Structure formats: C-alpha cells, structure tokens
Amino acid sequence: MTSNLRTRIRAGELLVGSFIKTPSPHVIEILGHAKLDFGVIDQEHAPIGIAQVDMMALAGKAIGLPLLSRRWGASVDWISPLLDLGLAGVMVPHVVNADGARAVCDAVRFSRGKRGLSPSPRAGNYGGIGIADYRAKCDAESVVMVQIEDESALAHLDEIAGEPDVDLLFIGPADLSQSMGVSYPSPELDAAIEQIIAAGKKAGVAIGLFxxxxxxxxxWHASGVSVFVCGSDQALLRKSATQMMATAKTEKE
Incomplete structure (x- = not known):
C-alpha cells in the first residue's frame, strides 16, 4: 500500500472516508481506529472553526488518519492556513470553470508561486523541515479535490479536469440535482454523474462521489468512481443508535 493519500488517489485505489461534522479530536481518533482511508472536516455544513480544526488535525496525525477540509465561500484564502495545520488537502465546493480550479491549485501548490511559504507550522514539523524539502513534500502530498455540484460546471468539465494540479473531481449529488432541477436520485442525475466520470477518465483524473x-x-465503483465519502460521523452515530434502540425494543416486545 502506498504511503500518502494523494499517491493512493492517483493510483486509483478504492478509498472510503466520511464527512466529520463534530469538532472533536476524539471523533477523529475513533474513526482512525475504524480504519477509514480519510476524513473530510465539514466546515461548510458544521460549526467548526480553525482552532478546532487544529486539534482535529493533531488527532489525525497521531492516529494516522489523513484529513481534508471543505468550507464555504468563493475566496480561497482559507486554504493555506488549514494546510499549515497539517491537513492532507482540501475539498472545494462549487468549482464551475477553469478559473475556479486554477485559483484552488494556486492556493495549494507552492510551485505555482502564490501560496505563502513558511515551514514553521505543524506541516513543516515546526521548522524542522528545510524550506526546499518542505515545498517539495507539500506539493507532492497535498490533495486538491474540486467539487462538481452545479449544472453550469458540466459544460466546463474538460477544462476543470485538465488543470494539471487537480487530483480529483468530487461529485456533490444533492447540490447537483438541485442545480439541475431534478430529483435525487434520478436518471437525469445519474447521466450527469456518468458525464463527470467520463471527463475524469479522459483527463486521467480520479473521481469521487458522496x-x-x-x-x-x-x-459506482464499477462505473469508475474510486473515492467515496460515505455519510458523516453524525449519521454513523445516529444510524447505530437508532438500530440499537429498534433491536432493544423489538426484543423486549
């Protein structure tokens, strides 16, 4: 098995993770023990601040669980501070064209000359890695996932996937169905997902799906999707608790 998440993604491994909506290092530790391939801290749909991400990133490093983050906003200013904490990469919502993909990659890759450079945070072992090695390590390992979840993005898939530093097109089916004005699930949504998969295959870029x-x-793995975000920590807890209560009440009756 290869050593870092980006290499595994680019190798086409079947990888399964979950969104993490609870700002707790304990949740990270538990999911690490459960052997998830990765986790995505969901700053878009949960109240998680950067100080909480800091502790979650610390837990992820301790347990060996690669973590990404996604959050709201058209700006990409949030990306570099989170990568400095030692996250494995970012998932960026609502990327609709080449300009959007380019801005994300500029914020992640030092080689593009726009990301602020300092090896002093956790990602640089608090200054323990020299600048040249730090640049090379981050650029080799940081994952760029761009979310395709707008109907308008479907006309620009080739240019988004063709951005050299994009590692993965991640499909957000709920928002995509809403943007298209179709049901989730529906044949129309499935056709759009297949269109995104085809664009990824053409460009040699991995495809992810919630x-x-x-x-x-x-x-969907048989169709060409290799990276999956399955539910969330809260959904896993709720489902398990619901099943426990249903079983307990059924047995009592």
Missing part, C-alpha cells in the same frame, strides 16, 4: 449508504459504493 453516498449516503455504503451499499451504493459497488455500483
């Missing part, structure tokens, strides 16, 4: 249930993974 699924609410692990039972949907096999179907």
């Amino acid at each position: 699924v609410g249930d692990a039972g949907h993974i096999a179907k």
Whole structure:
C-alpha cells in the first residue's frame, strides 16, 4: 500500500472516508481506529472553526488518519492556513470553470508561486523541515479535490479536469440535482454523474462521489468512481443508535 493519500488517489485505489461534522479530536481518533482511508472536516455544513480544526488535525496525525477540509465561500484564502495545520488537502465546493480550479491549485501548490511559504507550522514539523524539502513534500502530498455540484460546471468539465494540479473531481449529488432541477436520485442525475466520470477518465483524473449508504459504493465503483465519502460521523452515530434502540425494543416486545 502506498504511503500518502494523494499517491493512493492517483493510483486509483478504492478509498472510503466520511464527512466529520463534530469538532472533536476524539471523533477523529475513533474513526482512525475504524480504519477509514480519510476524513473530510465539514466546515461548510458544521460549526467548526480553525482552532478546532487544529486539534482535529493533531488527532489525525497521531492516529494516522489523513484529513481534508471543505468550507464555504468563493475566496480561497482559507486554504493555506488549514494546510499549515497539517491537513492532507482540501475539498472545494462549487468549482464551475477553469478559473475556479486554477485559483484552488494556486492556493495549494507552492510551485505555482502564490501560496505563502513558511515551514514553521505543524506541516513543516515546526521548522524542522528545510524550506526546499518542505515545498517539495507539500506539493507532492497535498490533495486538491474540486467539487462538481452545479449544472453550469458540466459544460466546463474538460477544462476543470485538465488543470494539471487537480487530483480529483468530487461529485456533490444533492447540490447537483438541485442545480439541475431534478430529483435525487434520478436518471437525469445519474447521466450527469456518468458525464463527470467520463471527463475524469479522459483527463486521467480520479473521481469521487458522496453516498449516503455504503451499499451504493459497488455500483459506482464499477462505473469508475474510486473515492467515496460515505455519510458523516453524525449519521454513523445516529444510524447505530437508532438500530440499537429498534433491536432493544423489538426484543423486549
């Protein structure tokens, strides 16, 4: 097995993670023990600040669970501070064209000359890595996931996937269906997902997809999706607790 998440993504491994909506290092530790391939700290849909991400990143490093983050906003100013904490990469919502993809990559890769450079944070072992080695390590390992979740992006898939530093097109089916004005699930949404998969294959870029249930993974993996975010920590907890109570009440009756 290869050593870092970006290499595994580019090798086409089947990888499964989850969104993490609870700002707790303990949750990170538990999911690490559960052997998830990665986790995505969900700053877009959960109240998680940078100080909380700091502690979650610390837990991720301790347990060996690669973490990314996604958050709201058209600006990419949030990306560099999170990578400085030692996150494995970012997932950026609502990328609709080449300009959007380019801005994300500029914020991640030092080689593009626009990301602020200092090896002093956790990502640089608090100054323990020299600048040249730090630049090379970060550029080799940081993951760029751009989310395709707008109908307008479907006309620009080739240019988004063609941006050299994009590692993965991540499909957000709920927002994409909303943007298209179709049901989730629906044949129209499935056709759009297949269109995104085809663009990824053409460009040699991995495809990711959110699924609410692990039972949907096999179907989409067979179609060419290799990276899955399955539910969230809160959904896992709720489902397990609901099943426990249903079982307990059924047995009592």
